[in-house]
Amino acid sequence: MLCIWQPPPPDVYKLNFDAAVFSGLDRTGIGTIIRNDKGEVMAAMSAVGPSAENSEEAELLACRRALEFAVDAGFSSLIIEGDNANVIQAISSSLPYHSILGCVVDDIRHLIHGLYWARTNQIRREGNTVAHVLAQYARHLDEDLFWIEDSPPPALAALFHDASLL
Numbered sequence: 001m002l003c004i005w006q007p008p009p010p011d012v013y014k015l016n017f018d019a020a021v022f023s024g025l026d027r028t029g030i031g032t033i034i035r036n037d038k039g040e041v042m043a044a045m046s047a048v049g050p051s052a053e054n055s056e057e058a059e060l061l062a063c064r065r066a067l068e069f070a071v072d073a074g075f076s077s078l079i080i081e082g083d084n085a086n087v088i089q090a091i092s093s094s095l096p097y098h099s100i101l102g103c104v105v106d107d108i109r110h111l112i113h114g115l116y117w118a119r120t121n122q123i124r125r126e127g128n129t130v131a132h133v134l135a136q137y138a139r140h141l142d143e144d145l146f147w148i149e150d151s152p153p154p155a156l157a158a159l160f161h162d163a164s165l166l
Contacts, residue, residue, distance in 0.1 A: 002081075002123045005130070005162045010037045012117065014079045017066035018131035019049065019058035022139050026051045028058045029141075031134025032066040033155070034075060039163055043073045044152040046134040047144035059084040060104045062135065063091060067111040073148070076116040081123050083132075088122040129158040 008014040013034050020029035028049035034042045047065060052058035063082060070078060082088055090097050090105050091112065097105040112118045125132065137154040138144075145152070151159055 002121065002127050004165050005039075005123070005127045007035065007037045007039050007166065008079045012037070012077045012079060013042055013070075013075050014081060015066055015070050015075070016081045016123070016128050016131040017059075017062050018083065018128055018135040019052070019055065019062035020132070020135040020138065021052055021055055021058050025139070027138075028052050028061070029135040029138030030062040030065050031131040031136070031138070031155075032062075032069055033130045033134065033152075034070060034073070034078075039166055040149075041147065041151045041159065042075070042149060043069070044130075044134060044147040044150075044155070045069050045144065046137045046141060046152065046154065048138050048141055056084060056086050057101060059087045060090070060101050060108070063087060064104055064108050064111070067108060069146075071111060071114065077118070078115055079119050079121055080112065081121045081128065083123055083125045083128040085122050088120050092120045130155045130162060133158045
């Protein structure tokens with residue numbers, strides 16, 4: 001399992017996603033960052049998500065939203081990376097997911113199968129900091145924020161940190 005963010009191979013993009021559960025608020029935060037092989041930001045999102053019973057539900061919903069964003073933005077070759085082991089295992093497996101969240105897992109698998117090329121990875125939280133910061137930032141949002149080929153200001157420090165480790 002990776003400890004730090006690593007760039008994808010050429011002609012592939014890396015999508016990192018994360019969710020934040022806000023205690024006392026009836027919503028979650030979703031953070032997504034898509035970078036190329038040079039570590040440059042291709043697209044990013046900080047979005048308000050629906051309320052969730054637990055972090056696993058929030059992460060699955062964030063993964064689905066992140067993939068919808070990536071597909072809508074035209075990305076078709078992706079490494080999909082998150083820090084929740086159960087979520088990465090669920091979306092990577094071909095076995096039925098027997099849970100109330102099975103339809104969300106099926107949606108994610110369908111989105112992945114629609115890509116030209118895809119791989120899933122689990123990464124430690126330390127390597128998923130940019131997505132984490134964007135998910136936390138959603139606490140203060142009234143509407144979703146998107147960046148295309150521009151670094152999201154709330155995550156600049158985390159982006160610089162990742163770049164310093166390359």
